[in-house]
Amino acid sequence: MKNLIELGQAAKQVERLLAQASTQDKNNVLLEMAESLLQDKQTILDANTKDTDTAKEAGITETLLDRLTLSEERIESMANGLKDMVQLPDPIGLVDSMWTNEAGLKIGKQTVPLGVVGIIYEARPNVTSDAAGLCFKSGNAVILRGGKEAFHSNLAIVNSLRRALKKCDMPEAAIQLVEDTSRESSHEMMRLNRYIDVLIPRGGAGLIQAVVENATVPIIETGTGNCHVYIDKTADREMAKDIIVNAKTSRPSVCNAVETLLVHESMAESILPLIEKELTAWDVELRADEKASQFLEKAVPATELDWETEYLDYILAVKVVSSLDEAISHINQYSTGHSESIVTNDYQSSQRFHKEVDSAAVYVNASTRYTDGFEFGFGAEIGISTQKLHARGPMGLEELTSSKYIIFGNGQIR
Amino acid sequence: MKNLIELGQAAKQVERLLAQASTQDKNNVLLEMAESLLQDKQTILDANTKDTDTAKEAGITETLLDRLTLSEERIESMANGLKDMVQLPDPIGLVDSMWTNEAGLKIGKQTVPLGVVGIIYEARPNVTSDAAGLCFKSGNAVILRGGKEAFHSNLAIVNSLRRALKKCDMPEAAIQLVEDTSRESSHEMMRLNRYIDVLIPRGGAGLIQAVVENATVPIIETGTGNCHVYIDKTADREMAKDIIVNAKTSRPSVCNAVETLLVHESMAESILPLIEKELTAWDVELRADEKASQFLEKAVPATELDWETEYLDYILAVKVVSSLDEAISHINQYSTGHSESIVTNDYQSSQRFHKEVDSAAVYVNASTRYTDGFEFGFGAEIGISTQKLHARGPMGLEELTSSKYIIFGNGQIR
The missing domain is CATH 3.40.605.10 (Aldehyde Dehydrogenase; Chain A, domain 1)
Incomplete structure (x- = not known):
């Protein structure tokens, strides 16, 4: 040896x-x-x-x-x-x-x-x-x-x-x-x-x-991914639901899976019950802040620790924010800098998210699960640098x- | 505070x-x-x-x-x-x-x-x-x-x-x-x-x-530069002399100054006395291996430590090598990977030197002193990465x- x-x-x-x-x-x-x-x-x-x-x-x-x-x-x-x-x-x-x-x-x-x-x-x-x-x-x-x-x-x-x-x-x-x-x-x-x-x-x-x-x-x-999806006030509801379900459930154990969902307060009432219904079918546990809990039936209260955690499991933290600014600040504070996505139909929001979110991959209207050397078209991957x-x-x-x-x-x- | x-x-x-x-x-x-x-x-x-x-x-x-x-x-x-x-x-x-x-x-x-x-x-x-x-x-x-x-x-x-x-x-x-x-x-x-x-x-x-x-x-x-100049068997003698004198004496305290001169054995007799004469005028101390010492009047014997040392001073280590291979091996063993130069008129030697020397800047027929953000045309320099x-x-x-x-x-x- x-x-x-x-x-x-x-x-x-x-x-x-x-x-x-x-x-x-x-x-x-x-x-x-x-x-x-x-x-x-x-x-x-x-x-x-x-x-x-x-x-x-x-x-x-x-x-x-x-x-x-x-x-x-x-x-x-x-x-x-x-x-x-x-x-x-x-x-x-x-x-x-x-x-x-x-x-x-x-x-x-x-x-x-x-x-x-x-x-x-x-x-x-x-x-x-x-x-x-x-x-x-x-x-x-x-x-x-x-x-x-x-x-x-x-x-x-x-x-x-x-x-x-x-x-x-x-x-x-x-x-x-x-x-x-x-x-x-x-x-x-x-x-x-x-x-x-x-x-x-x-x-x-x-x-x-x-x-x-x-x-x-x-x-x-490489690799640690506390990833976020933010549903903006102008988001397409179906698209938002599909993206969050895909990002959470298609393979929860990998680094590009989503761990925290942020929802604009104007969308919370209409979209959170929809998302809960879909995720419940996948046995996803929701850990929500106070505002989000109002619109969720089975969520448990989230603690500070939840915002920091890469679950790699069927668990999702949920938080309602009052503005794009709050969403970006939350992400830049808690993210590991891997992948984040905004679901929006607003041009300014999409531009600001791309510009101000400080992560390796910043998406508009797509699942975070695409952060991958093969999906990006590199034909190979030795890891994902954070x-x-x-x-x-x-x-x-x-x-x-x-x-x-x-x-x-x-x-x-x- | x-x-x-x-x-x-x-x-x-x-x-x-x-x-x-x-x-x-x-x-x-x-x-x-x-x-x-x-x-x-x-x-x-x-x-x-x-x-x-x-x-x-x-x-x-x-x-x-x-x-x-x-x-x-x-x-x-x-x-x-x-x-x-x-x-x-x-x-x-x-x-x-x-x-x-x-x-x-x-x-x-x-x-x-x-x-x-x-x-x-x-x-x-x-x-x-x-x-x-x-x-x-x-x-x-x-x-x-x-x-x-x-x-x-x-x-x-x-x-x-x-x-x-x-x-x-x-x-x-x-x-x-x-x-x-x-x-x-x-x-x-x-x-x-x-x-x-x-x-x-x-x-x-x-x-x-x-x-x-x-x-x-x-x-x-950044910055540590144990740089080498190698005089190949087909080198132009005047050019070789000018390059080594410039690389050693124009500013000895900086990282792109040369610290070791390697000379092909077929050039040693004709070029070393010429170089000694020029460098003596600058009060440069020569520390030479046995072969090189035969052609130098005032050189002191070099030790293993000299090959490793970045003098940043009016001192030059000198070694005679029997081939381009030996020169490249010596450089790759002792260099800090900053800047190295070959003086040659041989196409193969120039190509091999560029390819096989593992340093940040590899020169053919020029002084190592050019490794610098301003000289390279970047208009700025925050340091030289090694x-x-x-x-x-x-x-x-x-x-x-x-x-x-x-x-x-x-x-x-x-």
Whole structure:
């Protein structure tokens, strides 16, 4: 079992080679990796069974068990994910523009890989092949650290991917797994500035917070989504109802699901009973402020904590506001800066919402559930950034790159 | 004296207003700030005298004293810097492209301010007005924390700038100074994630390292420059000599000055004596490896430490390498990733150097001294990033922005 410094050194050693790999070579490896996963299907399933058996004994929740469990279909879907990456444009080596400065130097800004990317994630083994594929396509070496619950699955997947690398004469150190899943090793990884260029945590709020608190390696914060839908006074009632029901119930456990509904006071009486009726059919619990409670039959009182909470569950906080201003202020105060939507037919309201709401994705008349690399048309997603540095919102291959200036001179001195 | 949390809250409160300020309003304020500095010239100079008197008593070095000292000309130059920012394009509100996704949503990526920017710097009071002006033009609130040596100067400058804000009916909290210059306050600022979006340290390696080690706020690492010039076997001798002399002696105390000269073994005999002669005239001390020492009269032996050191002084490390490969490997091992230059007439060498050297600015046949926002044509510079996340190389106004997705729908649900 290699320690983190050895993993880091191995990654740094192959960084230069990966940065220069041709698009064709990278695509061939991706196809080979997909093939390898399919060939190793049984091995991976056996390893996964070890993990799920242990998890069941430990009394893991159903949701977590579902995330952890692989099936033939899920492995095929991982392989297809890798194949799909072949079609994506290579993000490396692009020079968008080149200019000549006063001294006559030609200056171009070229995309380059980040270098070594660290991914810290939880119990989803499919992240292993997704993240490995995206990092590889963007010329980065990757060091993966999955949750201990998924250890055997992750190891089997990484072994399979590395077999493909070897077959294509690519260095296996392009994709590495941290085998020590202790908390100490996790903290060591967060401070491995010498060998890791960027760390991307993917998981729940607790994981993200631990990484923010402890990392000295530059990080991209992802995923926490306390999302809002605001129904403005001129909203179309049917549209508003459909959007809130979709944003809450189509997949409550994901980060782009809505957690708080804000309703303009002039709409409360006519729309809240309608929404309650629809959401009750989905067993959604409503936690409402005093004004909203007047129009809801089964709501429980909301507390300050509710405005801050990302439920990831069939629960919705509801608040009546007296103006667009109050809605925007509430959102900017409590949101995690992920996704917010206004339902309105008023031009000024739509413009002000777009302008004044400070979140990664700001919608007019659509469900927040669209905040996703695939839905946005990026063809990939390594996560959804909720920070403002480097990347914000869904991150595709482009967000896994950095840049350097290449400068052509003929003897210029200052 | 406000504490950091109060400063942070005040900054957050004006963030929305600043993000929406019109270009014209922002430009008017910049002109007023320039005017204000000129009007307050004597007050600022008096405050500066307090700082320099204390510094002299404390036995500060000549270099530091020079950085700390203001004069009428320097204040005028600060004012002119603010006036020049008026001419720069407003980086906020740009939507480079907009597309329609499969669901029919129109999606655009718009530039927005970072929010609240923290700047931690040392003894140069001119950073106060430069950074305040650039942050203001890019719609950000700024919290400045200069070194305690420059405290009275910084306070006088900030008071002057805030007077201009007030005169233009802009909130004074757009520009704030941390008045508690203790180490504790500095550490608290580095962990003020709730109120500061991005922290930019500007200063020596010690400061940068302290911020990297302690900050939980996302940072942009700037400035450390262990830069290299490599003289390839086909280099033009005169050009090589001019470039190395310029890169070493034109301003040794800055981060884009060269620190290590690498020479191909086939060029060593013919060029090293020439270079020694020129550099000796500048009293440059040469620290050479064994091979290079054979062709140098006064060089002292270099140790491993010399390859790692950013001297910022009239000292140059010299090493003879046997190939381009060795040169690139040496650079990628020891460089801080700032600026490197190859002097060559060989096409392949120039291409490989651009491709394989992993630094922010990679030159062919030019002095490393050009790595600078003004020289690059950005019209401004908030620092030079040596990290790969968010920004790399000279940072202008664009690097003080983030983005958000604005999405136009008509009822889309998933």
